[in-house]
Amino acid sequence: MNSYRVSFYKDLLNSDGHSFKCLQRQVDVQSEGPSQAMVLAERLVDNERLNADYVEVMHLASHHEFEHPSSQPSAPCKHTWSRAS
Numbered sequence: 821m822n823s824y825r826v827s828f829y830k831d832l833l834n835s836d837g838h839s840f841k842c843l844q845r846q847v848d849v850q851s852e853g854p855s856q857a858m859v860l861a862e863r864l865v866d867n868e869r870l871n872a873d874y875v876e877v878m879h880l881a882s883h884h885e886f887e888h889p890s891s892q893p894s895a896p897c898k899h900t901w902s903r904a905s
Contacts, residue, residue, distance in 0.1 A: 821850045821852065822851065822852070822853070822857075822879060822880075823850055823879070824849055824850075824854060824878065825846060825848050825877070825878045825880055826846065826847050826848075826858055826860075826876070826877050827845075827875070827877075828843070828845045828846070828861075828865060828870050828874075829843055829844060829873060829876070830842050830844050830870075830873050831874070841873075841874060845865045845872075847861045847864050847865060854877040857877050858875055858899075858901065861875075861877075862875075873902065874900060874901065874902055875900070876898055876899070877899045877901075878898045
């Protein structure tokens with residue numbers, strides 16, 4: 821199992837009319853992969869009610885990865901799903 825941080829965003833407009841992503845909710849889940857992490861997180865936060873425009877899933881480094889870092893550090897893996905039509 822891997823650890824993932826799932827973030828739910830809504831597109832909003834500021835007072836100048838510029839669009840920005842506003843974080844609505846963020847949860848950490850354990851799953852086999854990013855797609856499963858998104859499904860689990862949606863169940864936990866009731867995404868139907870949030871009606872998020874974007875969902876980002878980021879793989880979190882495990883304690884084992886911190887204890888034995890590889891010779892080449894890797895960037896965190898992030899997956900983004902857009903719900904905008």
